[in-house]
Amino acid sequence: MRKKTVHINSLKGWLYLLPAILFLGIFMVYPLIDVFVYSFEEGYNSASQTYFGTGFYNYSYVLHDPYFLQAVKNTFILVIITVPLSTGIALLISIGLQAVKPLRELLQTIYFLPYVTNTLAVGMVFMILFKKTAYSEGLINLLITWLGGTGVDFIDGPYWAKMFVLCFYTVWVVMPFKILILTGALAGVDRQYYHAARVDGTSKFRIFMRITLPMISPMIFYLVITGFIGAFKAYSDVVALFGTNLNAAQMNTMVGYVYDMLYGDSGGYPSYASAAAIILFAIILTITCINLLIRLKNQPDS
Amino acid sequence: MQENNKKTSAARLRDLLRKLVHKRRNFLYNKNTAVRADYIKIEKTARRRKKTAGAITYILLSVWAVIVLFPFYWMVLTSVKSYGAYNSEYIPKFFTLSPTLQNYADVFTAVPLGKYLLNTVIFTLATTLLMLVVITLAAFAFARLDFRGKNIVFVIFLSLMMIPNELVIITNYMTVTNLDMRNSFSGLILPSVTSVFYIYLLKENFEQIPDALYYAAKVDGTSDFKYLLKVMIPISKPTLVTVTILKVIECWNSYVWPRLITDDENYFLVSNGIQEIRENGFGRENIPAMMAAVVVISLPLIVLFLIFRKKIMEGVARGGMKG
Numbered sequence: 001m002r003k004k005t006v007h008i009n010s011l012k013g014w015l016y017l018l019p020a021i022l023f024l025g026i027f028m029v030y031p032l033i034d035v036f037v038y039s040f041e042e043g044y045n046s047a048s049q050t051y052f053g054t055g056f057y058n059y060s061y062v063l064h065d066p067y068f069l070q071a072v073k074n075t076f077i078l079v080i081i082t083v084p085l086s087t088g089i090a091l092l093i094s095i096g097l098q099a100v101k102p103l104r105e106l107l108q109t110i111y112f113l114p115y116v117t118n119t120l121a122v123g124m125v126f127m128i129l130f131k132k133t134a135y136s137e138g139l140i141n142l143l144i145t146w147l148g149g150t151g152v153d154f155i156d157g158p159y160w161a162k163m164f165v166l167c168f169y170t171v172w173v174v175m176p177f178k179i180l181i182l183t184g185a186l187a188g189v190d191r192q193y194y195h196a197a198r199v200d201g202t203s204k205f206r207i208f209m210r211i212t213l214p215m216i217s218p219m220i221f222y223l224v225i226t227g228f229i230g231a232f233k234a235y236s237d238v239v240a241l242f243g244t245n246l247n248a249a250q251m252n253t254m255v256g257y258v259y260d261m262l263y264g265d266s267g268g269y270p271s272y273a274s275a276a277a278i279i280l281f282a283i284i285l286t287i288t289c290i291n292l293l294i295r296l297k298n299q300p301d302s
Numbered sequence: 303m304q305e306n307n308k309k310t311s312a313a314r315l316r317d318l319l320r321k322l323v324h325k326r327r328n329f330l331y332n333k334n335t336a337v338r339a340d341y342i343k344i345e346k347t348a349r350r351r352k353k354t355a356g357a358i359t360y361i362l363l364s365v366w367a368v369i370v371l372f373p374f375y376w377m378v379l380t381s382v383k384s385y386g387a388y389n390s391e392y393i394p395k396f397f398t399l400s401p402t403l404q405n406y407a408d409v410f411t412a413v414p415l416g417k418y419l420l421n422t423v424i425f426t427l428a429t430t431l432l433m434l435v436v437i438t439l440a441a442f443a444f445a446r447l448d449f450r451g452k453n454i455v456f457v458i459f460l461s462l463m464m465i466p467n468e469l470v471i472i473t474n475y476m477t478v479t480n481l482d483m484r485n486s487f488s489g490l491i492l493p494s495v496t497s498v499f500y501i502y503l504l505k506e507n508f509e510q511i512p513d514a515l516y517y518a519a520k521v522d523g524t525s526d527f528k529y530l531l532k533v534m535i536p537i538s539k540p541t542l543v544t545v546t547i548l549k550v551i552e553c554w555n556s557y558v559w560p561r562l563i564t565d566d567e568n569y570f571l572v573s574n575g576i577q578e579i580r581e582n583g584f585g586r587e588n589i590p591a592m593m594a595a596v597v598v599i600s601l602p603l604i605v606l607f608l609i610f611r612k613k614i615m616e617g618v619a620r621g622g623m624k625g
Contacts (some may be wrong), residue, residue: 012526013449020440021455023496028462032475038472091368096359103363110367113374115618116607118555120573121596124580125373128589130382139376139394165585170368180619186514233468236557236573246576255468262472281469286462289590 006098029170039274045049050270058275067247068276077163078170078234078253083227086171087220090178091153095208097179108183115176123169124290130154130165130241155242162242162251169237174230185219186212187257225291229284235259374600381405382596388590405594412569413583415595418575425490425560425571426553430546432495437545440501442530445508446516463498467558475562485566493559500545503620507541508534544617547610554603574598 008109014021037059038044041051093111097104104172114122132138132153141151152158152167189212197207234256238246246252254276260266262274380388396540409415435617443449444456474493483489509535519529535542556575570578579595607614 009447010449011390013443013447014487016439016443016453019436019479020459020496021435023492024459024462024498026477027474027493028470029495030430031477032465033471033592034473035469036474042594056316093363096363099359101355102462104348107363107367108615109608112611112615113370113604113607115516116551116603116614117600118576118603120371120555120557120571121576121599122377123597124576124592125380129373129376135389137393142393149519172373175370176364177618180615184619197622227468233466239557239577243581260564263474270476272473277469277472280468284466285464286303292405 028057035274035277038271039278041271044269058271059279062272062275062279065272067252067260068257069286070247070250071252071254074163074251075232075234077255078166079228079231081167082170082174082231083224085109085167085221086174086178087227089171090175090182090223091220093175093179094182094186095212097183099241108179111179112176114173115180119173119236120240123237126165126169126172127155127241132157156249159250160177162249165241166251169241170231170234173237174227181223182216185216189215220295221291226286228287232284232287233281311462356496377593377596377600380590381597383590386590396477405588405591406598408584408588408591409579409595409598412591413579415572415575415579415598417568418570418572419598421569422554422571424487426550428487429491429494429553430549432491433497433500434542434546436496437501438530438535438542439506441504441508442526442534444501444505446530446534447526457557459498459501463502471558471562478563483563485564485569487569487590489563490560490569492573494553494556500549501544504538508537511537523571540613544613544620546607547614548617550606551603551614571618 016066032054040056042052042053042055042057045259046286097107100107130141132141132155137145137151140154144151153159154161193211193215194207197211200275202210209298233255234253238251238253238256242249242251244264246256252260258277259272261269261276366554376496379398380397382401382403382405383391383398384402384404387400442453478484478489478493481489515533516529519533524532555573557577558569560569560571561574561577564574567578576592576595576599580592584591
């Protein structure tokens with residue numbers, strides 16, 4: 001009797017889980033295995049679904065593809081510039097927000113706006129702000145000439161001008177999340193520490209270095225890690241600025257390379273796409289593991 | 303009489319004391335005037351420094367506010383300039399004296415933005431509703447039911463959270479193509495109706511509901527499903543609302559999957575729709591009309607945000623990440 005009820009309950013549990021397992025199985029677990037299979041199948045033809053060998057050829061092809069190397073370079077530059085920059089500015093702004101009372105709510109609302117906007121749509125606004133064409137100067141170039149510089153086309157111009165816009169827009173997009181998390185972290189620091197420090201006559205800078213920073217450092221660390229992962233996956237903001245033909249613009253990212261291999265004019269090579277995606281995944285996994293290791297080291301008891 | 307005398311002597315003593323204290327105070331005061339002047343000075347500089355620090359803070363904060371808001375201003379401004387006016391401005395103007403709504407009419411007539419919007423609404427609603435059903439059932443199983451293998455399945459679910467979407471999208475693209483589901487709503491919707499993270503979030507919430515309620519319901523003969531419907535879902539409404547809003551934002555902004563899976567304009571969502579408008583929209587490059595489309599696309603989420611500001615920010619802080 002008892003055995004029977006256990007059995008029925010078991011069945012019921014699995015029944016409730018069934019939709020989730022089904023969807024995750026089809027669109028998550030199976031693809032996860034399959035992507036590795038694809039990446040080792042040489043000469044895969046998506047029309048006839050045949051291949052003529054297995055091995056590391058796809059990886060070797062991808063790693064020797066100048067477009068992929070360009071994409072890797074772009075992605076790394078983007079990551080190295082935007083992650084520290086956005087985290088630093090977000091920290092400054094959050095500290096500033098702590099100090100002001102009357103306008104805090106309004107400012108917080110404004111700062112959060114980029115989070116709820118369509119990355120692709122607003123990216124086009126950035127595109128026209130920075131673009132310089134034969135018949136229009138563009139706003140940013142107007143400001144540059146006012147300040148005495150010479151204008152440059154940030155969208156179709158030299159490499160570093162394009163990279164600048166991309167970094168600028170990326171920082172603009174990721175800022176809301178960072179400000180939100182950091183203001184939360186700053187508000188969570190126990191006031192008593194500050195009172196005690198003030199009684200002792202500690203200077204503000206010292207208070208910041210010795211109390212605030214250590215107290216919120218786990219959150220900063222969290223932001224840096226999620227920032228790394230997010231920036232490694234950059235794609236739709238790049239499309240918004242430079243259009244879909246990213247290889248021609250020299251502005252492709254690793255994710256962009258994966259999609260270009262899969263689809264579009266240069267597409268039809270799921271094996272190359274898989275190999276590139278796995279290389280990207282390896283990088284992200286490394287960062288995640290470093291994250292876990294440092295966390296475990298910092299909190300040995302928990 | 304004697305009493306009166308006593309009083310006066312006491313009063314006199316008091317006076318004397320008062321005088322002494324006063325003298326002492328005066329003495330101290332005179333002695334300390336120099337120090338006091340210094341003190342006032344120090345306080346003044348401190349106040350000034352505080353004021354400048356405050357001013358710098360405000361300037362810094364306003365600069366960032368301007369950087370955030372300016373693109374929005376520019377997009378609205380450009381969208382109300384007429385095509386001719388915009389293209390004749392070699393040096394862009396910061397305002398316009400003759401605003402026009404022609405561009406807004408154009409985006410609904412010259413390009414099928416209305417269709418894109420409708421598709422996105424259908425996609426967003428269907429995905430979110432389906433996801434709510436799937437994650438509620440799964441979270442209920444994890445939080446309330448006991449069955450063999452539960453813990454193993456839960457660990458597998460959690461480890462799936464680490465898998466980036468970019469890795470599985472390749473096979474999903476092939477799967478959907480092979481199933482002949484390209485250019486269809488089912489192809490668009492089905493891959494994104496589960497979220498392990500939201501299952502996890504909801505499970506945590508469900509577990510906080512006291513067991514006593516469940517046993518009481520069991521005694522009354524309530525079925526598990528009815529208990530989920532009548533007790534757990536109403537109690538967990540705040541979390542469900544948060545999850546819903548986050549999912550709606552995610553759906554509204556999704557770009558990569560719709561771009562891969564549709565090449566028929568009738569199934570475009572706003573993100574790949576706007577990209578299409580940009581590349582081959584009006585037969586010529588029409589930036590004011592494009593900006594009008596951008597405004598139309600951005601507005602729903604901004605309105606949603608202004609209504610549910612607190613909820614959205616809380617939800618994102620609890621575990622939202624863009625993308």
